[in-house]
Amino acid sequence: AVVSTQSTGDMDFCPSMKTPDGRKWKTKIISWNINGIRAVTKSEKFNYIKFEDPDILCLQETKCAESDYPDAAKLPEYHIYYNSAEKKGYSSTALYSKVKPISVTYGINQSEHDSEGRV
16 A cells, blocks of 8 residues: 655555465564654654554664653554663664563673663
């Protein structure tokens, strides 16, 4: 389906895509460098997630602490895990999963990198 909006123009949403041999996808994972979650949720661009309906969504560069995360990005059908940078408004990531993970690990055990909220 092609959705047309004022702010994004035409966007092609195909949530019913199938594998080349006609089977439905078993797990859909989307990774998106959004360059600011607040700006994306204020526009109509975040609707892309609702149309695609991924099982797992990985967002990079949310540039937002968990405490400041916009309500429009708190999707109730997902378990959401935030990894915020120490510096306010810098980098940060979020992981959305429809199935609750067995465990969640933050960082890579290297403080010079872990403080940036990238992993």
